[in-house]
Amino acid sequence: MTPTPPYQFGPRDSKQTIEEGLVFAPKFDENGLIAAMAVDAHTDEALMLAYMNEESLRMTLSLGQAVYWSRSRKELWHKGKTSGEFQEVVDIRTDCDQDAIVLRVIQHGGGCCHTKRSNCFYRKLVAPKAGGLVKLALVE
Numbered sequence: 001m002t003p004t005p006p007y008q009f010g011p012r013d014s015k016q017t018i019e020e021g022l023v024f025a026p027k028f029d030e031n032g033l034i035a036a037m038a039v040d041a042h043t044d045e046a047l048m049l050a051y052m053n054e055e056s057l058r059m060t061l062s063l064g065q066a067v068y069w070s071r072s073r074k075e076l077w078h079k080g081k082t083s084g085e086f087q088e089v090v091d092i093r094t095d096c097d098q099d100a101i102v103l104r105v106i107q108h109g110g111g112c113c114h115t116k117r118s119n120c121f122y123r124k125l126v127a128p129k130a131g132g133l134v135k136l137a138l139v140e
Contacts (some may be wrong), residue, residue, distance in 0.1 A: 006058065006061075006062060007058045007061045007062070009024055009025055009026055009054070010023035010024060010025040011025060012025045012027060012098075013025075018097060018098055019096050019097065024094065024098065025098055026054075026057070026094070026098050026099070026101070027097065027098050027099040028053065028054065029099075031071075032053045032054065033051040033052065033053055033069060033071070034051065034052050034053075034057070034099060034100065034101060035049065035051060035099070035100040035101070036049070036050050036051060036052045036057075036066075036068065036100075036101050036102075036103055037049050037100070037101070037102045037103070038050070038066060038087055038102075038103045038105050038107075038112070039102055039103070039104055039105070040104075040105065040106075040107060040119075041090040041091075041104040041105055041106050042106070045119060046119060046121050047087075047105070047107060047112040047118075047119045047120065047121075048112050048113065048119065048120040048121075049120070050066075050068040050069075050077075050079075051068060051069050051071060052067070052068055052069055052101070053069040055069075055076065056068055056069045056076055056077075057101075059076070059078070060089060060092070060103070061092075063078075064088065064089050065078065065079070065080070065086050065087060065088060065089060066078075066079045066080075066086070066087035066089055066103055066105060067079065080108065080109060083109060084108070084109045084110075085107070085108065085109030085110055085111060085112065086108050086109065087103065087105035087106070087107055087108070087112075088105060088106040088108060089103055089104070089105055090104045090105060090106060091103075091104050092104070117140065118140075121139075122138060122139055122140050123136040123137060123138055123139060124136070124137055124139050
């Protein structure tokens with residue numbers, strides 16, 4: 001017999017319940033993942049986009065720190081466990097159809113990005129006026 005997880009998610013039984021109800025019923029994709037955008041709780045700046053599975057989402061709720069699913073390594077990724085750059089979760093929000101979440105976090109350590117920048121969104125797209133190759137420009 002497996003132990004009951006400490007956090008239960010609701011059923012996805014109706015559009016009304018999902019869009020207007022007060023029970024969290026996340027929609028994981030065909031790979032069992034949900035998009036999770038981390039934003040700075042003080043500035044609302046986008047820090048990073050990652051993914052969670054059911055286990056990492058439950059661990060995040062339990063620990064109060066962000067735990068993601070690494071798609072490349074195919075394993076749980078407790079953000080900051082080895083680097084010290086962990087994310088303290090202030091709150092978690094979901095969108096209308098509950099297929100994406102936003103973690104409002106306090107970022108601890110030197111930075112959020114593995115490049116040692118404060119966030120992972122340090123470049124912007126620059127589209128040429130007459131078509132052609134889209135370039136990138138640093139925004140820091």
